[in-house]
Amino acid sequence: MRQAVLLAGIAAIAAASPAPSPVSQGIDFAAINAAPSPSVTGPPISASTQSVVYNTASVVAEGSAAVTGVASASATASQAAHSKRTWWDFGWSWGIQPQPSPSKSTTTSQAQPAPTTSKSSSSQGSGSTTTSKSVATSTIAQSEPTDTVIPTVSEACATQPDGYGPKVQPDTVVAFEAYAPFHQAAQSAKAPAGYVSTFVDLNASVTANTYLGLQTFTSYDVTSCSEYCDNTTLCTGFNIFVERDPSVNPSDNCTNPASIINYKCTLWGSGVDAASATNVGQTRDQFQVVIAGSDGFTKVNTTTPASPPGWQAPQQCGSHGSAGHNHPSTCIGTSFFPGPYNPLLCASYAAAQNAINAKSGYSGSYNPLKCNFFNSYMLKKNGSPLGTYCGLYAQQYSGNDADYLPGWQRSDFWSIESSWGFSIL
Ligand SMILES: *[C@@H]1O[C@H](CO)[C@@H](O)[C@H](O)[C@H]1NC(C)=O
Ligand SMILES: *[C@@H]1O[C@H](CO)[C@@H](O)[C@H](O)[C@H]1NC(C)=O
Ligand SMILES: *[C@@H]1O[C@H](CO)[C@@H](O)[C@H](O)[C@H]1NC(C)=O
Numbered sequence: 414m415r416q417a418v419l420l421a422g423i424a425a426i427a428a429a430s431p432a433p434s435p436v437s438q439g440i441d442f443a444a445i446n447a448a449p450s451p452s453v454t455g456p457p458i459s460a461s462t463q464s465v466v467y468n469t470a471s472v473v474a475e476g477s478a479a480v481t482g483v484a485s486a487s488a489t490a491s492q493a494a495h496s497k498r499t500w501w502d503f504g505w506s507w508g509i510q511p512q513p514s515p516s517k518s519t520t521t522s523q524a525q526p527a528p529t530t531s532k533s534s535s536s537q538g539s540g541s542t543t544t545s546k547s548v549a550t551s552t553i554a555q556s557e558p559t560d561t562v563i564p565t566v567s568e569a570c571a572t573q574p575d576g577y578g579p580k581v582q583p584d585t586v587v588a589f590e591a592y593a594p595f596h597q598a599a600q601s602a603k604a605p606a607g608y609v610s611t612f613v614d615l616n617a618s619v620t621a622n623t624y625l626g627l628q629t630f631t632s633y634d635v636t637s638c639s640e641y642c643d644n645t646t647l648c649t650g651f652n653i654f655v656e657r658d659p660s661v662n663p664s665d666n667c668t669n670p671a672s673i674i675n676y677k678c679t680l681w682g683s684g685v686d687a688a689s690a691t692n693v694g695q696t697r698d699q700f701q702v703v704i705a706g707s708d709g710f711t712k713v714n715t716t717t718p719a720s721p722p723g724w725q726a727p728q729q730c731g732s733h734g735s736a737g738h739n740h741p742s743t744c745i746g747t748s749f750f751p752g753p754y755n756p757l758l759c760a761s762y763a764a765a766q767n768a769i770n771a772k773s774g775y776s777g778s779y780n781p782l783k784c785n786f787f788n789s790y791m792l793k794k795n796g797s798p799l800g801t802y803c804g805l806y807a808q809q810y811s812g813n814d815a816d817y818l819p820g821w822q823r824s825d826f827w828s829i830e831s832s833w834g835f836s837i838l
């Protein structure tokens with residue numbers, strides 16, 4: 414027992430150590446790089462329709478599961494918002510922190526009932542009063558696709574559905590790629606109301622962590638694709654493209670069948686950028702699937718996320734949501750969830766953290782154990798959306814207080830979109 418208390422005490426002091434610069438306390442890039450992608454990052458090759466069913470309960474459960482134990486901000490009083498800090502700020506968090514009464518009592522009460530929690534939590538070594546960092550490792554319940562329509566088409570040589578495009582002659586990859594009407598359709602497409610164009614007429618479709626479904630249309634129907642996105646929870650971007658598909662399912666007795674042309678529309682819980690248009694098709698037996706006329710549209714900069722229950726309407730952080738909050742001394746914890754952008758993950762994480770911390774008892778307008786504010790954003794690496802990043806804070810901030818732009822880390826460029834700050838009700 415004595416040993417456990419001592420260890421927790423050391424952890425609390427370590428957490429209070431000031432960082433040389435706030436940026437170094439920002440995102441744990443190594444953990445993000447190690448996080449597995451969701452199980453599905455685009456439609457299966459033989460699908461013509463796929464819905465991703467949104468399940469609120471599993472999102473809430475996933476957010477809550479990020480909590481590993483009691484976590485506390487290192488600062489014992491509210492702090493100036495901006496990250497340029499004086500020696501006095503450091504003195505405050507370093508010199509006075511080791512004996513704060515709220516976190517000391519928490520350390521004691523937490524260390525006794527939950528030794529197994531301490532052991533099973535990550536490299537921080539203790540689930541007690543350290544600032545917590547976690548990365549969700551499970552597959553993402555919210556983006557588990559269901560309802561895939563792959564009728565009998567998976568049987569050998571079975572006729573494939575749709576194929577509403579023209580019969581391009583000769584029936585070759587080269588003729589498909591050169592077929593001018595596909596490029597014209599893509600180049601002349603106007604952004605639907607509320608959307609902006611992000612890329613035009615590429616020969617590749619989007620693959621990313623934020624996949625939300627597939628529809629196949631009878632024409633290059635940008636308006637329907639946007640309506641499909643508008644009708645889908647979390648959707649803020651879509652990709653429409655022309656695909657050369659096999660007319661029958663290629664197999665031994667039909668290795669290289671005639672082609673059909675499909676107009677496909679995929680939905681994304683993020684922006685869609687050229688950087689994630691990386692799927693150039695594939696070979697199915699001898700048949701070559703290829704893509705043309707791929708356009709991207711997004712409404713990510715103009716979409717205000719819904720307020721989760723218990724939280725106020727959010728404030729956009731930085732220019733069009735492009736900056737994160739990074740206030741190490743008032744930060745209670747961070748977590749990352751690969752998949753579509755969803756602030757409800759952060760709200761659930763915050764609520765679960767507060768529920769555990771409240772057992773340690775807290776009161777007052779500023780309390781290092783109480784998450785009063787969270788920041789959620791879509792984290793992007795080299796232009797590709799990875800998932801929702803959450804930061805929990807003891808103190809509330811305005812959108813202008815967000816100035817964290819992750820930028821270059823070695824050879825990777827990291828950026829932020831859809832950054833919103835939510836204050837507790
Ligand atoms: C797509 O393919 C066409 C035909 O091969 C080619 O002319 C065009 O440059 C390609 N577009 C891109 C963006 O690579
Ligand atoms: C979107 O929803 C509206 C209203 O429910 C419906 O009329 C429309 O057909 C839907 N569009 C798509 C493409 O799903
Ligand atoms: C291919 O055709 C042969 C002869 O008709 C038949 O015996 C065999 O089962 C077929 N193979 C497949 C995979 O359908």
Ligand SMILES: *[C@@H]1O[C@H](CO)[C@@H](O)[C@H](O)[C@H]1NC(C)=O
Pocket residue numbers: 609611684711714732733734735
């Ligand atoms: C969204 O806003 C950011 C920041 O102003 C900007 O860099 C980005 O290009 C915008 N994205 C779109 C799709 O308009």
